[in-house]
Amino acid sequence: MKIQRVPSKWAKTKVILQNQSLSLYVPDTRKYDLGVLKEMLALYTMVYIKPDRGSFGIGVMRAEQRTVILSPSQQKSEMNGTTDNNEIEQQEAQILYILRYAKTAEVFFSPEELHEALQKRIQNRTYLIQKGIDLLRYKDRPFDLRVLAQKSPSGAWETTGMLGRVAAPQKIVTNYHSGGSILSVNTLLKNHMNPSETLSTINQLRTLGVQIAGQLEATYPGIKEIGLDIAMDQQMDMWLLEVNTLPSIVVFKLFPDKSIYRKIHRYAVAYGRVKARKSPYSTRNRQYTKA
Ligand SMILES: Nc1ncnc2c1ncn2[C@@H]1O[C@H](COP(=O)(O)OP(=O)(O)O)[C@@H](O)[C@H]1O
Ligand SMILES: [Mg+2]
The missing domain is CATH 3.30.470.20 (ATP-grasp fold, B domain)
Structure with missing residues (x-):
């Protein structure tokens, strides 16, 4: 048989x-779509996106959400005893979305932009998204x-x-x-x-x-x-x-x-x-x- x-x-x-x-x-593993991408990035910060029917690591991608501080003024406000954290966050914290596959890394500024790049690679195939370990x-x-x-x-x-x-x-x-x-x-x-x-x-x-x-x-x-x-x-x-x-x-x-x-x-x-x-x-x- x-x-x-x-x-x-x-x-x-x-x-x-x-x-x-x-x-x-x-x-946590789900079928990929934009809504799920946003939800899982918020939950796990790093996720893997892979073809449902893949092997050998081909087509496997990794997306990461990273918060970066863009201006040095936070340090200044801390020295002045400023406590308005909201203002600091609004002015200085920027969330970046990093997409990696093969030996490539690309940076995006919103989940929608990241999704667009992913979608180009996914096309009409079924992909899964999984909590990154x-x-x-x-x-x-x-x-x-x-x-x-x-x-x-x-x-x-x-x-x-x-x-x-x-x-x-x-x-x-x-x-x-x-x-x-x-x-x-x-x-x-x-x-x-x-x-x-x-x-x-x-x-x-x-x-x-x-x-x-x-x-x-x-x-x-x-x-x-x-x-x-x-x-x-x-x-x-x-x-x-x-x-x-x-x-x-x-x-x-x-x-x-x-x-x-x-x-x-x-x-x-x-x-x-x-x-x-x-x-x-x-x-x-x-x-x-x-x-
Ligand atoms: N959720 C994950 N967290 C961390 N690494 C992962 C994850 N999913 C896949 N990988 C990495 O990618 C490789 C390939 O993924 P896998 O799901 O095994 O697909 P394939 O069928 O292509 O082997 C894994 O062996 C592992 O190194
Ligand atoms: Mg494998």
Whole structure:
């Protein structure tokens, strides 16, 4: 039977939100329009805008609302003991809207102007807007985590792989296909937490992979593999940015521990994503499948 793929992020998000405990991991996500843009910028200051059916980080944009003080007279009034804050705000505070995508940054002076620029890129397609997460960083570059869950040959969901992805310089996305680098989860988390916290985070990620898979499978019974994009914020809270139903498996080849990829590949062969390899490993693979 063909493996089921679900391209719409919106459809998958709605299914996950049906589960109350899993909904806690989903950042506020809505369909994009000007009204929602204004509301979400007011709520979160920074938002991500992305194609409903996108991948590889293509078309992903980020909008930020920033208040800047334009004149130095605030300092002067403070020295004079002036307390009329309204006057200061009216005269000096300016709200700017910064749009970033690929390696570009543009500045606008109203949400309407920002919307016009976004609309040019969105055209008539469906885009989503999502609360922006302030990602943890590695060497000053933001990173997120990919968690791979697969149907095992015995029919149970299992989290079989995990890795971290660090954004390329000046990029707002961490995708490998957009120049991101792959590192181990351990390497990325160890600068932010102690070993026992890292271990419990990894266990939580494992459980989440299985739970999200089960939740999606109830609506999409033909799925066999999923890749969760998980963001960790400065409070170490986990957020589910999206779920991929055609996750990359070759990226797991990069790790020195070859047993990880071998298992991922063996499961993928069992549910028919890939054919068994005719490599020196294949005899071993067949033995594993029988076990
Ligand atoms: N809400 C968000 N907050 C912070 N970063 C985000 C957010 N949404 C997306 N990103 C960044 O953009 C990348 C691509 O977004 P994603 O939703 O995974 O779309 P794609 O299908 O193109 O991979 C993510 O891996 C992450 O680095
Ligand atoms: Mg993604």
